[in-house]
Amino acid sequence: MIHQTAIIDPSATLAEDVTVGPYSVIGADVEIGAGCQIASHVVIKGPTKIGKNNKVYQFSSIGEDPQDKKFDGEPTLLEIGDNNLFRESCTINRGTLQGGGITKIGSNNWIMAYVHVAHDCIIGNDNILANNASLAGHVVIDDFVILGGFTLVSQFNYIGSHAFSAMGSVISRNIPPYVLVSGHMAKPVGVNVEGLKRRDFSDSQIKNIRQAYKLTYRSGLRIEDAEQKLQQIEQQDNEITSFIDFLKKQQGGIIR
Secondary structure, three states: OEOOOOEEOOOOEEOOOOEEOOOOEEOOOEEEOOOOEEOOOOEEOOOEEEOOOOEEOOOOEEEEOOOOOOOOOOOOEEEEOOOOEEOOOOEEEOOOHHHOOEEEEOOOOEEOOOOEEOOOOEEOOOOEEOOOOEEOOOOEEOOOOEEOOOOEEOOOOEEOOOOEEOOOOEEOOEEOOOEEEEEOOEEEEEEOHHHHHHOOOOHHHHHHHHHHHHHHHOOOOOHHHHHHHHHHHHOOOOHHHHHHHHHHHOOOOEOO
């Protein structure tokens, strides 16, 4: 059902069962998939593609222009997958040409109230961004990441799968998979053990992940030397592969 006070641009494409609440505005070049629920007072601007079964709460701004001085009206994109929840007053910006032209959010994410996702961010699947978490431009987040309330992530940083930030963390470097961080500025404080247990990681897997953490953060080794030691653990547990791959791919240094 589309409320009579909602404004839908003629070029927007909405699946038949999409609901749009009072006073919401759906702009040009917006595509919204089946099962989506758009609450009242939501603005969605295109070009934006939204998949199936997403729910957007009131006062959110989805697909607005990037907050980048270089932006000059180019037709950049926001792409959102399936089964995501966007709570009240979220702001999600489209990409920039310089950053690849797209902001992308995967599926099954919980994006809580007042979260900001800036231009050219890439967010994977099954993540939780708690209230007032804010991502600057070009941030990449893998899967099963939890950002505590009021977490701030500076631009061009990369957060690996199963990482966790405590409330109020200020993140200025890359965070490897499985690592728990806290503070201003954020520091590594251990492995996200509780999160791994909830996702059915075995005791042996967690043990090896802890060993990888100690080699990286407690041994005094350079990153390059730690990588060589980690290769030996990888033969025992494939979960370490993502840790090693992250260290190889990241640019700008990991959080210390």
